Amino acid sequence: MTFPVVGMVGGGQLARMTHEAGIPLGLKFKLLSDTPQDSAAQVVSEVVIGDYRDLDTLRAFAQGCDVITFDHEHVPTEHLRALEADGIPVRPGPDALVHAQDKGVMRAKLTEIGAPCPRHRIVSDPADAAAFAEEVGGFPVILKTVRGGYDGKGVWFVRSEADAADPFRAGVPVLAEEKVDFVRELAANIVRSPHGQAVAYPVVESLQVDGVCDTVIAPAPELDEQLAGEAQQLALRIAAELDVVGHLAVELFETRGPDGKPAILVNELAMRPHNSGHWTQDGAITSQFANHVRAVLDLPLGDPRPRAPWTVMCNVLGGDYPDMYQAYLHCMARDPQLKIHMYGKDVKPGRKVGHVNTYGADLADVRERARHAADYLRGTITE
Amino acid sequence: MTFPVVGMVGGGQLARMTHEAGIPLGLKFKLLSDTPQDSAAQVVSEVVIGDYRDLDTLRAFAQGCDVITFDHEHVPTEHLRALEADGIPVRPGPDALVHAQDKGVMRAKLTEIGAPCPRHRIVSDPADAAAFAEEVGGFPVILKTVRGGYDGKGVWFVRSEADAADPFRAGVPVLAEEKVDFVRELAANIVRSPHGQAVAYPVVESLQVDGVCDTVIAPAPELDEQLAGEAQQLALRIAAELDVVGHLAVELFETRGPDGKPAILVNELAMRPHNSGHWTQDGAITSQFANHVRAVLDLPLGDPRPRAPWTVMCNVLGGDYPDMYQAYLHCMARDPQLKIHMYGKDVKPGRKVGHVNTYGADLADVRERARHAADYLRGTITE
Numbered sequence: 001m002t003f004p005v006v007g008m009v010g011g012g013q014l015a016r017m018t019h020e021a022g023i024p025l026g027l028k029f030k031l032l033s034d035t036p037q038d039s040a041a042q043v044v045s046e047v048v049i050g051d052y053r054d055l056d057t058l059r060a061f062a063q064g065c066d067v068i069t070f071d072h073e074h075v076p077t078e079h080l081r082a083l084e085a086d087g088i089p090v091r092p093g094p095d096a097l098v099h100a101q102d103k104g105v106m107r108a109k110l111t112e113i114g115a116p117c118p119r120h121r122i123v124s125d126p127a128d129a130a131a132f133a134e135e136v137g138g139f140p141v142i143l144k145t146v147r148g149g150y151d152g153k154g155v156w157f158v159r160s161e162a163d164a165a166d167p168f169r170a171g172v173p174v175l176a177e178e179k180v181d182f183v184r185e186l187a188a189n190i191v192r193s194p195h196g197q198a199v200a201y202p203v204v205e206s207l208q209v210d211g212v213c214d215t216v217i218a219p220a221p222e223l224d225e226q227l228a229g230e231a232q233q234l235a236l237r238i239a240a241e242l243d244v245v246g247h248l249a250v251e252l253f254e255t256r257g258p259d260g261k262p263a264i265l266v267n268e269l270a271m272r273p274h275n276s277g278h279w280t281q282d283g284a285i286t287s288q289f290a291n292h293v294r295a296v297l298d299l300p301l302g303d304p305r306p307r308a309p310w311t312v313m314c315n316v317l318g319g320d321y322p323d324m325y326q327a328y329l330h331c332m333a334r335d336p337q338l339k340i341h342m343y344g345k346d347v348k349p350g351r352k353v354g355h356v357n358t359y360g361a362d363l364a365d366v367r368e369r370a371r372h373a374a375d376y377l378r379g380t381i382t383e
Numbered sequence: 384m385t386f387p388v389v390g391m392v393g394g395g396q397l398a399r400m401t402h403e404a405g406i407p408l409g410l411k412f413k414l415l416s417d418t419p420q421d422s423a424a425q426v427v428s429e430v431v432i433g434d435y436r437d438l439d440t441l442r443a444f445a446q447g448c449d450v451i452t453f454d455h456e457h458v459p460t461e462h463l464r465a466l467e468a469d470g471i472p473v474r475p476g477p478d479a480l481v482h483a484q485d486k487g488v489m490r491a492k493l494t495e496i497g498a499p500c501p502r503h504r505i506v507s508d509p510a511d512a513a514a515f516a517e518e519v520g521g522f523p524v525i526l527k528t529v530r531g532g533y534d535g536k537g538v539w540f541v542r543s544e545a546d547a548a549d550p551f552r553a554g555v556p557v558l559a560e561e562k563v564d565f566v567r568e569l570a571a572n573i574v575r576s577p578h579g580q581a582v583a584y585p586v587v588e589s590l591q592v593d594g595v596c597d598t599v600i601a602p603a604p605e606l607d608e609q610l611a612g613e614a615q616q617l618a619l620r621i622a623a624e625l626d627v628v629g630h631l632a633v634e635l636f637e638t639r640g641p642d643g644k645p646a647i648l649v650n651e652l653a654m655r656p657h658n659s660g661h662w663t664q665d666g667a668i669t670s671q672f673a674n675h676v677r678a679v680l681d682l683p684l685g686d687p688r689p690r691a692p693w694t695v696m697c698n699v700l701g702g703d704y705p706d707m708y709q710a711y712l713h714c715m716a717r718d719p720q721l722k723i724h725m726y727g728k729d730v731k732p733g734r735k736v737g738h739v740n741t742y743g744a745d746l747a748d749v750r751e752r753a754r755h756a757a758d759y760l761r762g763t764i765t766e
Contacts, residue, residue, distance in 0.1 A: 003708045003727070020406045023399065023426050024664075026708070026725030026737065043406050045426055281407075285720050307690060325386045325409070332683035337668050342409030343385070354409065356741035 005030055005295055006066055009052050010071025011038025013343035014273045014289075017281070018071075019044050021289035027297075031063045039343040040071065055079045055196040062088045069246060069296045070272055073100045074148075091194070091245040091296040092271045099242050103175050104146040113232060114239045116265050117254070120177040122146075126164035129176050135159075135176040143167040144175045154158070155211065180265055182253035184324040186220055187276035188235035189246050191291040191301055198239060199291065199304040206251070206276050206322060212352070215370070216313040218279045218306060219362060223264045229253070231264055240268070247292040249274030275315070275352075280304070282339040282357040283311025308359035310366045314374035316354040318347040321379020324354070330383075331356075331373045338373050387411055388447055391453025392435050394421025396726035397656045397672075400664070401454075402427050404672035410680075414539040415444045422726040438462045440659070445471045450628060452679045453655055457531075474577070474628040474679040475654045481626050483654040484542070486558050487529040496624045498617060499648050501636070503560040505529075509547035512559050516541075519561040522558070527558045528548040538594065563648055565636035569603050569661035570634050574674040574684055579607035581622060582674065582687040583615040584667060589634070589659050595735070598753070599696040601662045601689060604746060607645045614647055616721045621652070626660075628725055630675040632657030658698070658735075663687070665722040667693025691742035693749045697757035699737040701730040704762025707737070713766075714756045721756050 003026050008015045011033030019029045019040060032048050033041040039046045050057035052075050059082070067089045079092035090107070092100075099106045107120050119136050123129045123143070143155045145167060157179070158164045165172045185206045192198040205220035205286045206213055212309055236251040249270040256261045277288035286294075286302025294301055316324070324347065331338055335358070342354035354377065358370040375381045386409050391398045392763070394416030402423060404410045416424040424430045433440035435458050442465070445451055448470045463477035475483075482489045489501050502519050507511045515520045515680050526539045528550060540562070541547045550557045568589045577579040578671070588603035589596055604694075618633040634650040660671035669685025677684050698705070707730065714721055718741070725737035737760070741752040758764045 002706055003725075016406065019426075021401060023403045024722070024724040025711075026723075028425070028727075041428070042411070043428055045424070045428060045430070047428070119500075214542050230704040251553070294715070299711055301719065302715070302721075303719040323385055328408075328682055332677070332685070336684065338685075340409075341407040342386075344409050344411075 003027055005336065006293065007032070007062055007065030008071060009058070009061070009067045009068060011035070011036045011047075011076055012071045013039040013345070015040035015071035015127050016043055016159040016340070016343060017278075018069075018273060018289045018293060021287055022293050025290075026304060027293065027295065032033065032057070034360070037268050039345055040266075042224055042344045053079075058083060058088065062086065066342055067296050068092055070097075071290070072129070072273070077101065080267035084354050093243065093245065095273055096244045100269045102145050102168045103268075104173055104267055105242055107175060110238070110266055113237070115238060116179050116263070118142075118160065118177045118265050118267075120175060123174055125168060125178040126161045129158065129164040129290065130161035131376070132176040133331055134247060139163075140179050142177040142179055144177065145170055146175050147172055156351060178254060180264075180267075181252045182255050183262070184254050185218075185225070185267065186254050187216070188231040188250045188251040188252060189247065189255050189274065189277045189288060190235045190239055190250075191288065191295050191304070192239040192244050193301060194298045196240070198236050199286075199301045200236060201280060201288070201304045202279065203228045203231045203252075204276055204279065210350075211348070212317070213275045214277050214315055214317070215367075217363070217367070218283055218311045218313075223254075223350065227264060234264070234266075238266075241271045244271055246271060246295045247273050247277065247288050249276055251276070253349060254283045254292040276354075278341070278355050279311040279313040279357055281341065283308055283359050309361045309362045311357060311359040312363075312370040313355050313357050314333070314370040315352055316342070316377045317353040318345075318349050318353050319378040319380060320349070322347045324377050326342055328377070335369050340373070340377075349381045386410055387449035389676065389679065390415065390445055390448030390451045391423070392441070392444070392451060392458055393406060393441050393453060394418070394423040394430075395454045396422045396728070397727060398423035398454035399426055400658060400661075400724070401672045401676060404670055405676050406674075408676065410676065413444070413448055416442070417615075421729055425727045439662040440467055441466060441551065442469065445469065446544050451643055452675070453480075456654065459537075460484065475630065475737050478625045479625045480654055483652050485554075486527050486651075489532075489652055490558060492625065493621070493649055496620070499646070501560045501563045501648050501650075501714070503558055505561040506557055508551060509544045512541065512547040512557070512658065515542035515559040522546075523562050525560040525562055527560065528553055528555040529558050530555055538675055563636045563638060566645070567637050568650065569604075569606070569614060569635040569637050570632055570657070571614040571635060572630065572657065572671060573615070573618045573622055574630050574658045574671065574678050574687070575619075575622040575627050576678040576684060577628050577681045579623070580684055581619050582684045583619060584660065584663060584687045585689055586611045586635075586658055586669070587662065588616045591660060593733075595656045595698070595700070595733070598750075599659050599662050599697055600746070600750070601666055601694045601696075606637075610645045610647060617647070617649070619756075621649075623745055627654055629678045630656050630660065630671050632659055634659070648669075655668050658738075661724070662694040662696040663736050664724065666691055666742050684695060687723060692744045693746045694740060694742040695746075695749045696738050696740050697727070697753040698735050699760045701728075701732050701734040701736050702763060703732070704763040705730045706761050710760045710762070713757055716751050718756060721752065723756070723760075
């Protein structure tokens, strides 16, 4: 048989769950992982241990792979260009991926194609940040290093010029953005293949706690129907303009215009399976992971529609309670429909070590079940 | 974390799909496989290559496993007893498993507990088989070697005494059974845990072609409601009486009594995930694989109810067309809701190399979609 070999760079939970989704397709899966203990390395047969920042390592890994895709966005752009020059399909390609790697490049491109963004510009130092604050109506503003941030890292909420020194210490360009007075956060997730087919998942609501995704509700409750369509269209247009292949998460702010009408602004882009799409494993006909794999192989995409009226995902963060397996007894007995997804990671406070999905027709019930399970697994509650 | 290690003996597709179902639970999965090319060995991280018929190999494999379970029923009973004596939980245990290993033991036990069976007895030679035929109204009768058969192997449809020589050549006891004039074949699948919790899946219809399962329809169409309940109760009772742990498939004949009333007879037992339960991967809230894992770990079981009005599974058999991956293009484009499950096996004519699942509200449509995909993947049709 001529089943292809998918090379996955990065051994985190996204790689783990992509592997899981690839098993039914009979794919061969090869993993480049930092350590044998990484989340995905625990469950994949063919694992290469190595540093994705080293071009020789990447080149050796790519031998025998029919396509390369990613668990994260941290592979240097020039290395991806080198792999492409070697004739290895890299999906998403470096010209697309740079927009998820560099927030400055992302904002410039989105502005160029007319995608709605918070006001923003690159600032050179704390005084320049203060000048930017002046331009947008005063502090607070958001400062972000253009590269290397995730889950709230690399992002500062800045209240004064004196407060603005930290972001500049890394020697990386700093992007200033107005603090958006948003109603809530949404995500428009789509998957696009090289031949241009694309599917759009329902727009979801994402609730953050301390800058980390906590709960995702699919679809976003009481979302204006026209706005939902606009958000999906926007995500599809961004994917086409940037030539994204695979899963694209467009994180959005829902705002109110001067007329009180709902509107959206783009917050972040991610070009890989994304936390805001984990609900699709149990709540959609085709999961984001299955569709990401199908896209990078240029196979026809699967139906993205939901299988239940409501699906809720809650992340399980590490807490003080190390033995999450023991907590399965309570959680599974209490809710025989609960879907647990653990990543095989050691528990550290605040670390994402898993998530749970629940679905059903009654949103309040579905939310309560997911919340309870996540809190119980974390150890925040004991009954 | 104290996540358990599940030791799986056998590297076939059942092990492959059980591993897939265990990934979200964060379990560690260890595989004893005949070769590195076996279906499950391709996708599992920790694989031991060895012969399950060798006790020393089994003992070494079992080191560090919290529980041992099975892809097949061929491990010698005395080896399982030795592992138990070593203190390793074996699930299902040898006292249960022997009923799935030896058709003579199975029939004797089922008769003892009053489970409805075809008329049967052990026969000693072709003349004795002819005597048995006389007892049940004449040829044809079914002869089965009590051990070593599967998928129609080890089973003979015998029309005369002269026809009855083959089954005795292996030197294994031969069980004679009347040829049941059945309406159709059903399967009642349940999962039972060591602490006695059990869940019953809907009773399904199983269509065989040349003695091999071809199509499964869940639930069995137009099945008498009372008979469905009886079949589930029977499977639960067999599991309790035989102390089965894990998935139990009870293959049934649906017959008509002298009064025309529907009735059931037990055909075969299987104590592991079973082909008649593959539909649960996409059609039930909790799959047979996930519930088998939960049962062998004595975790609370998941909800077995269906997620769609109808789910249909068709097996993909090897045909003349070796390149099934190429066929994905047509199948996925034609039916974006299609669920393909391939096993990573080389195509050989008649070999089970995968299956497809479809689900929906219109049974005729659901059947047509599964049939088309299975035939297209096999190469029987080209459009």
